[in-house]
Amino acid sequence: MFIADRGYESYLLMAQIQHDGNYFLIRAREDFGQGSMIKGYPFPRDGTFDKTVTYIYTKTQNKRTKANPELYKRVATRNSPYFINKEHPYVKMTLRFVMIVLPNGQKECLITNLPANKFPPETLKKLYCIRWKIETSFRLVKYSANLLEFHSKKIEFLQQEIWAKMIFYNFTTTITQHLRYKRDRGKYQYKPNMTNALQMCKDYLRNAKTPNDVEGHILMEMTPIRDGRSFKRDKSRHQSVFTTFRHN
Numbered sequence: 001m002f003i004a005d006r007g008y009e010s011y012l013l014m015a016q017i018q019h020d021g022n023y024f025l026i027r028a029r030e031d032f033g034q035g036s037m038i039k040g041y042p043f044p045r046d047g048t049f050d051k052t053v054t055y056i057y058t059k060t061q062n063k064r065t066k067a068n069p070e071l072y073k074r075v076a077t078r079n080s081p082y083f084i085n086k087e088h089p090y091v092k093m094t095l096r097f098v099m100i101v102l103p104n105g106q107k108e109c110l111i112t113n114l115p116a117n118k119f120p121p122e123t124l125k126k127l128y129c130i131r132w133k134i135e136t137s138f139r140l141v142k143y144s145a146n147l148l149e150f151h152s153k154k155i156e157f158l159q160q161e162i163w164a165k166m167i168f169y170n171f172t173t174t175i176t177q178h179l180r181y182k183r184d185r186g187k188y189q190y191k192p193n194m195t196n197a198l199q200m201c202k203d204y205l206r207n208a209k210t211p212n213d214v215e216g217h218i219l220m221e222m223t224p225i226r227d228g229r230s231f232k233r234d235k236s237r238h239q240s241v242f243t244t245f246r247h248n
Helices: 011-019 063-067 121-130 132-144 155-177 194-205 214-219
Strands: 002-004 024-028 049-058 072-074 090-101 107-112 189-192 222-225
Touching: 002 121, 011 024, 011 049, 011 090, 024 121, 063 072, 090 121, 107 121, 121 132, 132 155, 132 194, 155 194, 155 214, 189 194, 194 214
Parallel strands: 002 024, 049 072
Antiparallel strands: 024 107, 049 090, 090 107, 189 222
16 A cells, blocks of 8 residues: 655546555545645535545547546557557546545545545544654655765766665664663553664764763663654744755
């Protein structure tokens, strides 16, 4: 099953995944504005809903497709998938639109082809939360492992930097996964502080003034696990850093 955040929702992508016999769970824009996938459908504007929509995917343009834009989703010939051809000019697809409400009151619109009888909205909400671990890993790789800034300009050197930092991140993750520590210390469960662990492993590999007991020092700074916390999204824009002033 493919789980994706906003920005990846498209009829072409979902049609290809569904035609290959796979499942998907993709978040879409929850508003009814321009560019939203739920615009044009008779969905409730307030509250939650769980609606199934059937449409026909085609690259044919005629009077029938023009007269029923809500039923026929036309794709450009240059972008048409392999399963739409002369023998199969019309491909029937089914999408399920689910609007859920988070504990903080924010709405999320999920698009999926999972059956409603086995995957109710609450189950879809839990499945989509699994994707958050991938987001936290990206954050650690970008900021703590410093994958946000590069020193090179040539393609092969950029690839070298990316692979080096990814290997370093996997090296640190392997160490933290083999640590032996008491997870329950009273009120919270605890886990290693990955930002601190990355810095400790970096100093160790550079032969800096770091004790040999890297695992012991990682265990000294553990982080409590607080499930259910949510924060307001930071929408501030970050300026690019010129190559001359980048540092490691």
